[in-house]
Amino acid sequence: MEIIDQLQPHRSEAPISIGQWMIITLLMFIPIVNIVMLFLWAFDGTAHPTKANWAKAILIWIGIILGLCIFFWTAYIVLNLPAIIK
16 A cells, blocks of 8 residues: 555645746746746745746756857857958
8 A cells, every 4th residue: 555655646735826827927027037036946945846847947948048049159150250250
């Protein structure tokens, strides 16, 4: 019976309400505050697990997009270097 209990998810946390998601979304529109809040929710340890996982996923997407922007910007500069030097 203990194995079955370990496999079932624990429902100790109440779901995040629509009002809370509205506030979270509003905070994401504010520059600088959005990045700070994402890091707090992702790594604080006291945030709701759903919010923490969502914040980690958003930070990963930001990292991927930032990496792609840097890559393409660098490639553009390198490929157009002869035209820039003239």
